[in-house]
Amino acid sequence: MAAWLAYAITLIITFLAICLLIRLLRRLSGRAAYLPGVRICPRCGSTDISPRSPGSGGASLTGVLPDRYVCNGCGYLDLFPTIGREGVVAFRKEIEKRRKNAR
Numbered sequence: 521m522a523a524w525l526a527y528a529i530t531l532i533i534t535f536l537a538i539c540l541l542i543r544l545l546r547r548l549s550g551r552a553a554y555l556p557g558v559r560i561c562p563r564c565g566s567t568d569i570s571p572r573s574p575g576s577g578g579a580s581l582t583g584v585l586p587d588r589y590v591c592n593g594c595g596y597l598d599l600f601p602t603i604g605r606e607g608v609v610a611f612r613k614e615i616e617k618r619r620k621n622a623r
């Protein structure tokens with residue numbers, strides 16, 4: 521009986537450890553994907569973005585996400601996507617393409 525109980529406890533502990541490990545790995549991979557990212561202006565493709573000063577009338581409702589930025593290139597003011605550094609060139613090409621199509 522005691523051996524059976526020990527086996528069950530070991531099984532549960534192993535299961536919890538694996539769950540914890542998966543969660544940890546997910547968090548690490550998520551952070552790794554985020555870190556080399558840059559904020560880019562969806563209008564002009566500039567990466568010269570400044571955080572909008574808090575209290576300038578655009579306080580977020582949640583108070584958790586003050587993610588409002590202003591583009592120093594064209595003055596675009598909204599939410600900016602974050603992309604990997606290697607994606608900046610492709611992103612600017614995409615903007616250029618869209619501009620040509622709009623003409």
Ligand SMILES: [Zn+2]
Binds near residue numbers: 565566591594595
């Ligand atoms: Zn811009």
